[in-house]
Amino acid sequence: MKKIGFLSFGHWSPTAQSATRSASDVLLQSIELAEAAEQLGVDGAYYRVHHFARQLASPFPLLAAVGARTKRIEIGTGVIDMRYENPFYMAEDSGAADLIAGGRLQLGISRGSPEQVIEGWRYFGYAPGEGESDADMGRRHAEVYLELLKGEGFAQPNPRPMFPNPPGLLRLEPHAAGLRRRIWWGSASDSTAVWAARQGMNLQSSTLKKDESGEPFHVQQARQIRAYRAAWTDAGHDWQPRVSVSRSIFALVDDRDRAFFGQAGGDDQIGVIDAMRAVFGRSYADEPDRLVEQLRADEAIAEADTLLLTVPNQLGVDYNAHVLEAIMTHVAPALGWR
Incomplete structure (x- = not known):
């Protein structure tokens, strides 16, 4: 069995070809797609976070709205850039x-991705400390956030508060019990995956990875997992983590x-991203029987317990629901995912 999410x-763009022509369109359609996915039996609705872009940005209003309109489906991110975040x-x-x-x-967090602007986190009021890189700063913010999610008191109460306090040091409210174990780290390298494990976070491995061996993407990703x-x-955690991979x-x-994606399949691609040589995973697009055989050979999908399907959101809710239904009906059962 494998959990399947989208x-x-x-993305949104004010063009005639796009079904999401405004920020309002993409936010409302994101909620509608989560509702449609839940009805189809999909397990998760996940959203990317990009700042200074015509894309989804502030995740928590959207996550709260999806949570209020659905009953069962997991709701997450992939990923929140912690360089921009106030952990408190x-x-x-x-x-x-x-x-x-x-x-x-199910919150995916990370150091983040290449930005639309130069050092965008500075506009949010953050800067690396002495001897820190921006990646170090993102990991530091993440560590503070994880500590806060434990729900332990740390703040000295006012002796003359406006409202009565519980005894002892105060924690942030509202506290969500159990959320600490539902935090995922988006990792593009073996070393950051190991760091995430030591921190007690689940692992999100995406459609690109630092090219550390020259082998095919799915082989390197499986080794990372x-x-x-x-x-x-080795860290001795007393619970079992989850691992997700993303695929188109x-x-x-x-x-x-066939009109949209008949030519979309292909091989891995090599590129440079933030001065890092990266391998980008291939897209899969084919008739269902051939698609099943191709996916059966993907070592990283086999290693993961959760598969996130990237969706072409600008094609609209109805078409994206169709894309998900085709996978759930024609592909997932044949591979033993359902």
């Missing part, structure tokens, strides 16, 4: 969103699919 980058405010926001959703939040799980065991997968079952 991952939306939440984020602890309150995520606690509130998780309570609204009844404990269904195994390194993560070994580090988790399209079952070609009608003429629309």
Whole structure:
């Protein structure tokens, strides 16, 4: 069995070809797609976070709205850039969103991705400390956030408060019990995957990875997952983590699919991202029977317990629901995922 979710980058553009022509469109359609996915039996609705872009940005209003409109589906991010985040405010926001959703939040966080602007986190009021890189700063913010999610008191109460306080040091409210174990780290390298395991976070491995061996993407990613799980065991945590991978997968079952994605398959790609040589995973697009055989050979998908399907959100809710339904109907059962 494998959990299956969708991952939306939440693009919008004011063009005739786009079904999401405004920020309002993409936010409302993100909620509608989560509702449709839940009805189809999809396990998760995940959203990307990008600042200074015509994409989804502030995640917590959206996550809270999805939580209020759905009953079962997991709700998450992939990923929140921690270089931009105030861990204290984020602890309150995520606690509130998780309570609204009844404990269904699955938050992916990370150092972040290449930006639209130069050092955008500086506009949010953050700067690396002495001897720190921006990646170090993101990990430091993450560590503070994880500590806050434990729900332990740390703040000295006012002796003359406006409202009565419980005894002892105060914690941030609202506190969402259990959210600490539902935090994921988005990792692009073996070393950060090992760091995430030591910190007690689940692992999100995306559609690109630092090219550390020259091998195919799925082989390197599978090795990363195994390194993560070994580090988790060595750390001695008393619970079992989850691991997700993201893929662009399209079952070609009608003429629309063939028109949109009939030429979308291919090989891994090599590129440079933030001065890092990276390998980008291939897209999968084929007739269902051939698609099943291709996916069966993907070592990283086999290693992971959760698969996030990237969706072309600008094609609208109805078409994206069709994409998900095709995978759930024609692909997942044949691979033993359902």
